[in-house]
Amino acid sequence: MHADLVKLLDLQSKDAAVTDVDRRLRELQAEFAVLDRAMQRAREALEAARRAAADGARRRDELEAKVESYRVLQDRRVLRLESVRNPKDASTLMAELDLARSVMAKEETDWVRKAEAVTELEAKVTEEETTVAAIDQEQVPERARLDERRRGLEAERATVVGDRETTAERIDKSLRTRYDRLRGSRAQDVVVPLVGGTCGACHTSIPLNRRSQIRSGAILDGCEGCGAILYPSDGAGSA
Ligand SMILES: [Zn+2]
Structure with a gap:
């Protein structure tokens, strides 16, 4: 991760x-x-x-x-x-x-x-x-x-x-600001798991290449639907 x-x-x-x-x-x-x-x-x-x-x-x-x-x-x-x-x-x-x-x-x-x-x-x-x-x-x-x-x-x-x-x-200041802003604007969690290839909060499908990058820990990515920051939790490469 x-x-x-x-x-x-x-x-x-x-x-x-x-x-x-x-x-x-x-x-x-x-x-x-x-x-x-x-x-x-x-x-x-x-x-x-x-x-x-x-x-x-x-x-x-x-x-x-x-x-x-x-x-x-x-x-x-x-x-x-x-x-x-x-x-x-x-x-x-x-x-x-x-x-x-x-x-x-x-x-x-x-x-x-x-x-x-x-x-x-x-x-x-x-x-x-x-x-x-x-x-x-x-x-x-x-x-x-x-x-x-x-x-x-x-x-x-x-x-x-x-x-x-x-x-x-x-935490890096710009990331902290992003987190705080998201936290202030949504009722749900800011950091949510990838669930079966979709956002754990709004269920928007995440493209395959980005899924694997999130899983490998290469990128810190947000859901295009709701802005939640995604973390790998549903299988291989989540460590
Ligand atoms: Zn979402």
Whole structure:
């Protein structure tokens, strides 16, 4: 086999190791994301509960102010009634007082209902706060495990990347550039075997004379179909 091919295959295996570590890092990231989403859902539920409780409290307070203003008016009617001499005016005022009293009674009942609702909404806030705290606590050991795995993978990545660079430096610069360019543009391997006289990646047929030159190690050749660099693997002369 052509000496450069041996180096390229070595580089390709180092790149595969880097790709593999990157894939495991992405999987690990996805596990972090699951924890993050669970936490986010709990926080959103808490925020919603807080908003609902604040809205409820605002409605209760508004009604309280309304009832209070009714009470002031009612007190004035009572005062006026004391000074009214005309019986007709007095009975009109009495009717107003009765009507206002029943309206107030209704609003007060409504206020009690709203105040009870606020108590329930506040209990819900406390419940959601407990849930957030529990999830936070629950995730501590899991996050510690994931962090440890991440540190391990990052160290592993630094090693394989260093290894890859050392291997790459041993390769002729123009060939390295060709390899890197191909690697950046294709999902498949850059260096592929000749398989039954065809390119191992795209199955384009390789002319006989070039096949034998590749096998003898005389040339470093690329597939005309996909650009992959070919190496002999399917029979005689592949050493
Ligand atoms: Zn090809």
